[in-house]
Amino acid sequence: MSRVLIVCFDRADSLAAIGFGQASGKPFDILQLTQSAAEGTGAEKIYSLGLPTFPPADYLANALSDFAKEYTWIAGVSNMRSKDVLARLAGKLDCAMVTDVLSIESEDTFTRPIVAGAIIATVQVHATPVVLTFRTSGFKAQPTDKASEVIEHKFDWQGVTKRLSENSRGGGRPDLAQAKVVVSGGRPLKDTETFEKVIGGLADKLGGAVGATRAAVDSGIAANELQVGQTGKIVAPDLYIAAGISGSTQHMAGIKDSKVIVAINTDPDAPIFDVADYGLVQDLFEAVPELTDKL
Amino acid sequence: MKILVTVKRVVDPYAKVKPLADGSGIDTTGVKFDINPFDEIAVEEAVRQKEKNADIEIVAVSIGPAECEEQLRKALAMGADKAIHVETNDPLDSSVVAAELAEIVKQEEPRVIFMGKQATDNDHNQAGQILAAKLDWPQATFASNIEFDGDRVNVTRETDTGEETLSMPLPAIITTDLRLNEPRYIALPGIIKARSKPLEKQERKTDVQPKTTVLKLELPPERPAGRKVESVDELISALKDRGVIE
Ligand SMILES: Cc1cc2nc3c(=O)[nH]c(=O)nc-3n(C[C@H](O)[C@H](O)[C@H](O)COP(=O)(O)OP(=O)(O)OC[C@H]3O[C@@H](n4cnc5c(N)ncnc54)[C@H](O)[C@@H]3O)c2cc1C
Ligand SMILES: Nc1ncnc2c1ncn2[C@@H]1O[C@H](COP(=O)(O)O)[C@@H](O)[C@H]1O
Numbered sequence: 001m002s003r004v005l006i007v008c009f010d011r012a013d014s015l016a017a018i019g020f021g022q023a024s025g026k027p028f029d030i031l032q033l034t035q036s037a038a039e040g041t042g043a044e045k046i047y048s049l050g051l052p053t054f055p056p057a058d059y060l061a062n063a064l065s066d067f068a069k070e071y072t073w074i075a076g077v078s079n080m081r082s083k084d085v086l087a088r089l090a091g092k093l094d095c096a097m098v099t100d101v102l103s104i105e106s107e108d109t110f111t112r113p114i115v116a117g118a119i120i121a122t123v124q125v126h127a128t129p130v131v132l133t134f135r136t137s138g139f140k141a142q143p144t145d146k147a148s149e150v151i152e153h154k155f156d157w158q159g160v161t162k163r164l165s166e167n168s169r170g171g172g173r174p175d176l177a178q179a180k181v182v183v184s185g186g187r188p189l190k191d192t193e194t195f196e197k198v199i200g201g202l203a204d205k206l207g208g209a210v211g212a213t214r215a216a217v218d219s220g221i222a223a224n225e226l227q228v229g230q231t232g233k234i235v236a237p238d239l240y241i242a243a244g245i246s247g248s249t250q251h252m253a254g255i256k257d258s259k260v261i262v263a264i265n266t267d268p269d270a271p272i273f274d275v276a277d278y279g280l281v282q283d284l285f286e287a288v289p290e291l292t293d294k295l
Numbered sequence: 296m297k298i299l300v301t302v303k304r305v306v307d308p309y310a311k312v313k314p315l316a317d318g319s320g321i322d323t324t325g326v327k328f329d330i331n332p333f334d335e336i337a338v339e340e341a342v343r344q345k346e347k348n349a350d351i352e353i354v355a356v357s358i359g360p361a362e363c364e365e366q367l368r369k370a371l372a373m374g375a376d377k378a379i380h381v382e383t384n385d386p387l388d389s390s391v392v393a394a395e396l397a398e399i400v401k402q403e404e405p406r407v408i409f410m411g412k413q414a415t416d417n418d419h420n421q422a423g424q425i426l427a428a429k430l431d432w433p434q435a436t437f438a439s440n441i442e443f444d445g446d447r448v449n450v451t452r453e454t455d456t457g458e459e460t461l462s463m464p465l466p467a468i469i470t471t472d473l474r475l476n477e478p479r480y481i482a483l484p485g486i487i488k489a490r491s492k493p494l495e496k497q498e499r500k501t502d503v504q505p506k507t508t509v510l511k512l513e514l515p516p517e518r519p520a521g522r523k524v525e526s527v528d529e530l531i532s533a534l535k536d537r538g539v540i541e
Contacts, residue, residue: 056461057424058433080455084436087421091393091428096506099419109510114417115312119321121417122510161433164449166459177455181539206540214473224439224453224474230418231473233455239539249311256518260539262530268523277521278533290527295540 002072002107002128004028006043007064009054009081011035012178016077018042019139023104024073030148031067033060037150040143047153053166054081059159061088067155069093071129075101078133078234079177090131097131098123100234102138116230117253136177137236137257169223173200174209176226181208182237182258184228186245187215188284195221198285199243202292211235213251229254243284247272264288296350296443298341299405300375301396302357303331304366305416314512321416321512330366333411335373336471339478340441341409342374348443352376354403358395360384364494371489372481378494379403388505389421396422397429398500405466407448412437412470423470433463439474 004024006017014030014037021028021042029045030037033054037046047067054060068074068089076082078100090097101110102120109124110132176182183206185199195216203210212222214229228235230253240258245251247263247270255261256275263276264287273279280287306312307327315322330338338355345351355370357363358381367378381395400408413420427434435450439458442449451460453472524530534540 056433057436058427061428080437080453083420084424084434087389087424088428088434090390090421091425094390097389097419097421097425098507099421113515114512115306115321116308116415116418117515118312119314120513120515122513124508124510126504126506126508159433160464161435162462164460164462166454166457168454168456218473223457224472225455225457230415231413239534250308256515260534260537261518261521262534273521273523275518275521277518277537278530279521279523280525280527280530281523282527287527291530294527294531 002026003070004073004075005031005068005071007031007033007074007076007082007086008037009033009076011038012175013077014038014041016136016139016178018143019136019141020075020134022141023139026072031153037148038143040145041148042144042146043148046148046150048150049153049155055157056159056161056163057085057088058161059157060085061092062158063155064089065092069129073128073130073132075132075134078135082133086131086133093129093131095129095131096125096127098125099133101132101134113253116249117256118249135234135257137234169225173203174207176209176211176228176233176235179209179235179237181206181239182211182228182235183208183241183243184211184213184245185216185222185243186213187219188244189216189221192221198288202241202288205292205295206239208237208239213245213248242272242276243288245272246270247275296348296407297352297354297403297405298344299400299403299408300334300337300341300353300355300370301408301410301422302334302338302355302366302370303411303414304328304357304359304363305331305414308332308415313514318511318513328362328365330369331411331414333413333415333471335478336473336475337409337411338370338373338375339476340471343476344441344443345374354379354405356381356396356399358383358387358392367494368486368489369481371492371494372485373479375492377492379497380494381497381499383499385499386505388507389419389425390506391503392422393425393429394501394503395499396426400430407465408468410468410470412472423468427468430466430468432466432468434468434470435461435463436470437472438469439472441469441475
């Protein structure tokens, strides 16, 4: 009987797991590493570890390789932690891995974006188990009322990596990958204070998350974990506001699944206007504060 | 100490690419190729470590068709000491790459391997982790700072929410992220000088087959064209009409 294991690093992952679990058309279990799983995931079993923080990849992949090998698919939300751990798990299980699954086409066939989302590839795997990471935008679903059996689980941890320090930012704003509204800024934002005041100000007014381009991150204007795009985070909010962003392929790769895209840019020919639902050709230092005021 | 650095030849990340009409591959007519940007960061990092510690020897390795030599020459020009080209036209996925690299590791016995976090053509983000699992070496992916400390290495790495610092015993695998460094510009004389550095050709040493096959490539669905608005007020009313703000 084929069966899916969804590895959830925190509660947000377990919420995102609902859609994938349902789309799989298979019975699925959740392995919940930290926090507790959300209600109504529809999972048959939830193996809950209750860890204060998740251990480095070598520990996790070692523990998972025994636990997960009976499953047909072992999946996780596409983010940095799952790519770190699950790819190592695929190596340990010597099995196929498909990163960034957009859709499930059949038992062994999936679609995924390549070259910064410029192309969609249909990929077939040749054996099970398969390790997958999935883009949440393709797998939206409502919580179900099906109850799950919650099992307290413990691993016998083995690994050699030591974590010396950990620094989580976040600062009270919603998580970029889950947020309903994302306001992002690019290179013209000058410095951290200006970025925080202008972009952060509008985001807070809308109860949204803050994002940035690589140019903004590289020049130290915005923190690294705010980078949106091919090599940063993938977002899919209802509303994406891009201020002072040219619209490079790499940036667009991270925002294409947004419902409504707004671009504010002084250059009427900026490529971002080709994909924006609403484009405003105006200086962001006038337009964004005005927008913040009037909302 | 020997550092092995992996170098993949990829389509120019700034080029606009599309699938071939029959969906069987990427249309590369008129498209340049380059060293994968994250691998360029990996080579740069190895060279910077060598600048701090003259005992370091840097070996660059690439797996793929004859043209990969160009990218290996670039790595040599940046400061790698030797290059190994596993020449093959076989289809490769990250697990085949990892299997071949594991053979190179047996042969070269590096203390540490620097790889890119992901190849910007297939965007897999797998090979480093798979190789680390195969070798049973610790790994630090998404590195933004690397410091050797005796027989250990401390790596600061990007996480979904910030950063963390890991300490790993050597040998270990490290994959690079954007903030690690900015690769140097290589002037032409550097590339010419690199012609005298050793570049070894090898055959594949395993018969590992890809675990995945790409059936077809397509363009993504296009977003319907939007419109320009004249003012903030017009923007606000449009967004209200769409129901995305109140
Ligand atoms: C391998 C690789 C991976 C990459 N990954 C990513 C990624 O994940 N995410 C990402 O974002 N980038 C990524 N990039 C970088 C990407 O190619 C672009 O360089 C970057 O997105 C540009 O950022 P930007 O739009 O802020 O800057 P720019 O391209 O410089 O654009 C700034 C824009 O601001 C406008 N402007 C200037 N002043 C004002 C003003 N006062 N008011 C309004 N508008 C103004 C300008 O007209 C311009 O259009 C990657 C690149 C590579 C090679
Ligand atoms: N054909 C190859 N030759 C050398 N290195 C490779 C090759 N393919 C992948 N790599 C390395 O593995 C990293 C991750 O690749 P991938 O798993 O394909 O995203 C790349 O950044 C390279 O450092």
